[in-house]
Amino acid sequence: MIIIKQSIKVNTIMSKSLKTFLIDAEKDTLNKSANPAIVRASTIYFRSIQEMQKLQKKIGKGVKTSYFDYGRQGSQTSIALQNILKELEQSYHVFLTQTGFGAVALAIMSICRPGDEIVISDCVYRPTQKLTSQLLKEFNVKTIWYDPNNFDDLRKKVTKKTKLIYVENPGSNSFEFQDLGKIVSFAKRKKIYTAIDNTWATAYFFKPIKLGFDLSITSATKYYSGHSDVMAGTLAVSKKVYKKVWWYNHVSGYRLSADDAYLVIRGLRTLSLRLEKHQENTLKVIKWMTKQKKIIKILYPYKPSSKEYKLWKKYYSGASGLLSIIVKSKSKSSVYKFVNSLKLFGIGYSWGGYSSLAIYNHPVEMGKRHFFSLEKNCHLIRIHIGLEDPNDLINDLKKSLKYIK
DSSP states (O other), X not given: OXXXXXXXXXEOOOOSSHHHHHHHTTEETTTTBSSOOOOOOSOEEOSOHHHHHHHHHHHHTTOOOSSOSSGGGOOHHHHHHHHHHHHHHTOSEEEEESSHHHHHHXXXXXXXXXXXXXXXXXXXXXXXXXXIIIIHHHTTOEEEEEOTTOHHHHHHHOOTTEEEEEEESSOXXXXXXXXXXXXXXXXXXXXXXXXXXXXXXXXXXXXXXXXXXXXXXXXXXXXXXXSSOOOOEEEEEOHHHHHHHHHHHHHHTOOOOHHHHHHHHHHHTTHHHHHHHHHHHHHHHHHXXXXXXXXXXXESSOOTTSHHHHHHHHHOSOOOSEEEEEEEOSOHXXXXXXXXXXXXXXXXXXXXXXXXXXXXXXXXXXXXXXSOOOOTTEEEEEEEOOSSOHHHHHHHHHHHHTTOO
16 A cells, blocks of 8 residues: 655656667656655555545546556556656557556557448557457457558458557568558548557667557557566557546456566666667678578568668667568478577577577468468568577577578
């Protein structure tokens, strides 16, 4: 429990440098500590009924407050995280959820209602596919898929019933890059809301709300926390959709614990260093990959002459450590052996931590794709390049690549 008169006063220092801001923001001036205190509370104490009712009236109107009347709504720790993320995202507000996928659900369920249509990129995260094509169907919301490589396909599939255009950029596992500015401009002319999953780049490398998106999703489980030990999601919003999202968030019970909020804050302190190192290591590994005959394609914006690179360069200031490679082999077991024999690459989900990962993408991992397929005997392997010495990673890949027959 917490008495409101003892609420933490935190100091937000906005610097010209984003790197400095992430380090200096939200220090606890009351307790004189480098990071905000972890405030756990279900019961919030008030000095009077009048004080409680005054606050509840503000909360009921969706007015932002420095504390809440019930612990489910958050604490000073989560407010500190929201303050940092609001500046990082350059958004009107940032909502916090228990997982990255929770932020996806919060975005979609806040906007779509029975009779609406959602036009969604074919290359989205598999659970997002399930949410839209299966669950929303039960609520009479129609999902329409568009080809992420064809803007005209998106344009043609928008109808008078379209409520939301949902983008994931780059595409999950297949790394398609889209012309985001063109999508936003088109949606604004049609008065359609826009949402994007920005987990790959984070707001450090690209700020969707600033470009004109209404909702921007990031799995804080990944780069924001950065240590593979937190589950969290963030949803940055424009002023236009704030009250819609606030209402659904209020009645649905989404909440990030104070402990997890603290861990995300701690991760954000080193976000700039980690992301830049992920990018540096990735480019070094890719340089080696381009010389390997067994790797027939690298899905990452590294080649200046490619469409993907040009679209990435148009909107992003950097790239993260996640990519996919395509290898060709008649023997799936030999591709399995390649992945299984890696020593420095863990086999597992939830990239964005400090360590490297590799995973074989079965068709089931990709979900039901309408505009993407692999050629015969081709295999897609998703790789996350961590913070290890890139030469060690290259040597590990080199030793294991020989198993592909």
